[in-house]
Amino acid sequence: MSTASRPLIIGIGNQFRSDDAVGVVIAEGIAERLREQVELLIHKGDPAYLLDAWQQRDLVVVADAVNEDGQAEGKIYFWDALNGKIPASEIQVSTHSIGVASAIELGKCLAQLPDNLWVCGINSHQFHMGEQLSVEVTESANVLIDALSKRLQVYLSDKRTEEKSNA
Amino acid sequence: MPKNNSKRTRTIKVDYLARVEGEGALYLHYDGEKVSNVQLKIFEPPRFFEALLRGRHCSEAADITARICGICPVAYQMSAVHAVEAALAIDIDPTVRTLRRVLYCGEWIESHLLHIYMLHAPDFLGFHDVVAMAKQFPDIVARGLRLKKIGNDIVNTIGGREIHPINVRVGGFYKIPDKIKLKALLETLSAALDAAIESVCWSATLEFPDYERPYEMLALGHGDEYAMNEGRLRSNFGLDIAADQFEDTIEEEHIEYSSALHARIKGRGAYIVGPIARFNMNYTMLPKSVQMLAENLGMQPTESNPFKSIIIRGLEVVFAFEEAIRLLKQVLASDQLPRMPNLDDFLPSTPVLGCAMTEAPRGTLYHRYEIDTQGLITSANIVPPTAQNQKSIEQDLADLVPQLDQADDQLLQHRCEQAIRNYDPCISCSAHFLKIHKRSL
Numbered sequence: 001m002s003t004a005s006r007p008l009i010i011g012i013g014n015q016f017r018s019d020d021a022v023g024v025v026i027a028e029g030i031a032e033r034l035r036e037q038v039e040l041l042i043h044k045g046d047p048a049y050l051l052d053a054w055q056q057r058d059l060v061v062v063a064d065a066v067n068e069d070g071q072a073e074g075k076i077y078f079w080d081a082l083n084g085k086i087p088a089s090e091i092q093v094s095t096h097s098i099g100v101a102s103a104i105e106l107g108k109c110l111a112q113l114p115d116n117l118w119v120c121g122i123n124s125h126q127f128h129m130g131e132q133l134s135v136e137v138t139e140s141a142n143v144l145i146d147a148l149s150k151r152l153q154v155y156l157s158d159k160r161t162e163e164k165s166n167a
Numbered sequence: 168m169p170k171n172n173s174k175r176t177r178t179i180k181v182d183y184l185a186r187v188e189g190e191g192a193l194y195l196h197y198d199g200e201k202v203s204n205v206q207l208k209i210f211e212p213p214r215f216f217e218a219l220l221r222g223r224h225c226s227e228a229a230d231i232t233a234r235i236c237g238i239c240p241v242a243y244q245m246s247a248v249h250a251v252e253a254a255l256a257i258d259i260d261p262t263v264r265t266l267r268r269v270l271y272c273g274e275w276i277e278s279h280l281l282h283i284y285m286l287h288a289p290d291f292l293g294f295h296d297v298v299a300m301a302k303q304f305p306d307i308v309a310r311g312l313r314l315k316k317i318g319n320d321i322v323n324t325i326g327g328r329e330i331h332p333i334n335v336r337v338g339g340f341y342k343i344p345d346k347i348k349l350k351a352l353l354e355t356l357s358a359a360l361d362a363a364i365e366s367v368c369w370s371a372t373l374e375f376p377d378y379e380r381p382y383e384m385l386a387l388g389h390g391d392e393y394a395m396n397e398g399r400l401r402s403n404f405g406l407d408i409a410a411d412q413f414e415d416t417i418e419e420e421h422i423e424y425s426s427a428l429h430a431r432i433k434g435r436g437a438y439i440v441g442p443i444a445r446f447n448m449n450y451t452m453l454p455k456s457v458q459m460l461a462e463n464l465g466m467q468p469t470e471s472n473p474f475k476s477i478i479i480r481g482l483e484v485v486f487a488f489e490e491a492i493r494l495l496k497q498v499l500a501s502d503q504l505p506r507m508p509n510l511d512d513f514l515p516s517t518p519v520l521g522c523a524m525t526e527a528p529r530g531t532l533y534h535r536y537e538i539d540t541q542g543l544i545t546s547a548n549i550v551p552p553t554a555q556n557q558k559s560i561e562q563d564l565a566d567l568v569p570q571l572d573q574a575d576d577q578l579l580q581h582r583c584e585q586a587i588r589n590y591d592p593c594i595s596c597s598a599h600f601l602k603i604h605k606r607s608l
Contacts, residue, residue, distance in 0.1 A: 043330075048285070048312050048319075049319070049330075105298045106308070109298065109301035110305050110308060
């Protein structure tokens, strides 16, 4: 599988701002499970950089912290971003510039998106300085790493089958 | 546009100005005749970088301070290495100096274009943010991002990576960039120069509020070039100092509502640093081509409308493109590898002190280090441009709001945000957080 066709896993967050790091933790967890089958990118979320990074990719997975008032800490979110709109208010964490949802919308306007884009996150309320995730967010991150790794394996298997049948 | 004719008090609260060199807010109270209270509140907890530097080896200063800002890390690296080199009396190789200037051009390009297109232009065009702007003007936004990427490419090639670069060291670079990559950069820059010119011409067509103030403008001045990495700090009011006079001239004060210090000129008060100051102070050092472009766009080196900073950033982008092209040609024409001194050979026999000022995209950035005989930092001081502009931002708002007395709440809110962004405080100001609470008299 070529570099461009390997799924790109992007973890967004600040590792020194508590639960803000959960996107990074999820991305690293997936990369550890699937190793050379995926490519890992840790980033702070500059939308201009994201638009460039995910162009001409088959599949990109973006993991970020979500901040939705009134929802429980640890709530898991998943969007197939090109087949639906992400509520901007949800993927809008204070330390990530204009936010992933806005970067996706910008990508749509400029036709700078991958073929498939999965966005996942965990509702987080703790953004103080520190390197520890909260218990609720940690538990949900593990659930998400497991579920996404399995989903990616199915995707990769289907992809290989498709490539063989096209060969 | 609806108008409010009755005099009324207005309290403007910006609850969260993200990445204004930290986390900030604005509180402004207007009593119907004048602004009685304006506070640009920086509530980011102090990051204690100066304390963090104490006890660290002076070779680490560039990499540690690069972490202060994700948008202008090169500026921190440049001020840090120049200050340490000044302390240790290290002369750098001319090629190193040239490559550092190209690296700085890269940061100016990426930082200025980020601000022009993603943060500032939506203000002028009446869009909530760049996404809304891109829906109507996709080609314009795409041009901005394409040009910005070239700045990122320069920083990546010479600095080692795009964000928080790691290739700058005291005396030179850890690795001299590959000439094939430098040649590719030169070709990319040359091919995109016309787009950079189109970009500034477009920004000059925006509609600008009629607003001016008599600022004291400070910028580095250099006899041979448009100052970036070195020079004396000069102002339009006659200030002319070397780096080691900075702390004798500029004082910082702690303000109760802000965890960032406010800088002012001793005995005089507020001043501004940044693109407008540089343009006015160093106009004759711009290439003739950029001067002609400025003239064609109606820009004179007496500009004091902060809203027009978007045009001047665009002119500095064109300058940075031309300068990087010129310098890369020089580097590529030379077969000599630059001399890179070994830091250990320069460790002092007695404690030393070094200062440096360079021009970050947002303005002058000052560093000072005291270094002991083992090369360890015993004391550090860093004065970033946003801290220097804070007082003037507040004064602009205090001056501007009474002029907008008849404006509706929406326009007032809009102008206040736009006035803050004139100074390019940082990226997340693109999100609009202003909340206005009004109370009729």
